[in-house]
Amino acid sequence: MLDLVDLGKRSFAAYRGIAPDEQLDEALHLAERLRGVRCLHLNATPYGGGVSEILRSSVPLLNDLGLVAEWQLIRGDASFFQVTKRLHNALQGDATELSESEKAIYLAHSQLNASHLSADYDFIIVHDPQPAALPMLGGRKGAQWIWRCHIDTSRPNPQAWEFLRPFLYAYDAAVFTVEEFIPPHFPINHVAVQPPAIDPLSPKNLPLPEELARHVLEWIGVRLSRPLITQISRFDLWKDPLGVIDAYRRVRPHIPNLQLALVGSLALDDPEGWQVYRQIREATTGDNLIHVFTNLVGVGNIEVNAFQTLSNVVLQKSLREGFGLVVSEALWKGTPVVAGRAGGIPQQMPEGTGGILVDTVEECAEAVLHLLRHPQEARCLGEQGREHVRRHFLMPRLLLEHLRLLDALVHERPIEPRGLALAPHPGVSP
Ligand code: UDP
DSSP: OOEEOOOOOOOGGGGBTTBOHHHHHHHHHHHHHTTTOEEEEEESOSSSSHHHHHHHHHHHHHHHTTOEEEEEEOOOOHHHHHHHHHHHHHHTTOSOOOOHHHHHHHHHHHHHHHHTOOSOOSEEEEESSTTTTHHHHHOOTTSEEEEEOOSOOSSOOHHHHHHHGGGGGGOSEEEESSGGGSOTTOOOSEEEEOOOOBOTTSTTTSOOOHHHHHHHHHHTTOOTTSOEEEEEOOSOGGGOHHHHHHHHHHHTTTSTTOEEEEEEOOOTTOTHHHHHHHHHHHHHTTOTTEEEEEGGGTOOHHHHHHHHHHOSEEEEOOSSOSOOHHHHHHHHTTOOEEEESOTTHHHHSGGGTTEEEESSHHHHHHHHHHHHHOHHHHHHHHHHHHHHHHHHSBHHHHHHHHHHHHHHHHHHSOOOOSSOOOOOOTTOOO
16 A cells, blocks of 8 residues: 555635635535545655645545545655656756666556555546556556646657656546646547645645744744845756846845845655755855755744745746746735746736746846835735635635546546445436
């Protein structure tokens, strides 16, 4: 058996008054039809990135809605995660090519993980490329399989894409964050587009009293008498942390006491993180107005919440981005964002809602300076951003779209009754 992630209880009813009513009502209606359906979500890490953030909220909520949902982790050693990170980079367009021995490492781990997977589910939802080969190598185990791709695969490296593509024939459906991410010659017919979402009730996104937020940041050495800009990201070159440092140094002559915080997590499935961390350290040594924090020194959800609440501007200068939950997280706190025009970011900030989109380091520096010099405008942008997130990027909307997809797939291939309280689907004979 693969490792099961322990999860707390959540109440879907608690989102009433926060998320739009029509989303909550339709989700409740669909969940009633899907009562008892057993879903397994499968990924590679229980912490450190957007996927784990989403699953930690959505899996318990699916249970509260009456489905039977679990989250399990595939296993891998350092060599496997090195290969999957290279595959991830190549699928996002990097020139990296996988060698034959790297492909063999991927296949051997996939085969092993497939053999540990039990056959007790109606749906198995596989997140990202790390576990993608499981149904082809281990059999479909009587379930319907969904591949949920969170990364930008619009222009994949052809060699990497040709390696992954054959495994995808075993799936019944796929989900992408934006339509443009669907790669060429995609082999799965049923494709849905569902941008991710944040959980307004998680410790990371709950309203934090200002006094507490200030205490949390002062405690770790941030001086709140000085202006503060922050980027919160895995240490990954696609997130352009060195570009952020460069932009910050261009702003500083104009705002001499400006602080920069780079808050980064090191995820289980991201071995490049340490390398990037060291590059950031080298680029910032001796500059005591730049703070670098990681999850490994205890900077976790509450600290991230405090940074997103109290920063004058939040940066997300991604060069490639799946979605960038951090953008919605900051906007939800009414904080303006300066972000790279990449992947799923522009849909979170359409036509300047919430902040300023940029393409270069120079534009980034200009945008930050502008917002620091025009705090009233910055506040307005942040407030508009919060409302945009409320309508489009809170967890109930994502659950609703997830339930719509499951409902459509049950319609296409009805689930055999196993004494479950499955309500009959209209138009489907039992
Ligand atoms: N995150 C965190 N601590 C960190 C860095 C990131 O908790 O030091 C969280 C961040 O708040 C967000 C997630 O990790 O919830 C990153 O998701 P995103 O979609 O922005 O990027 P990904 O890592 O999935 O590429």
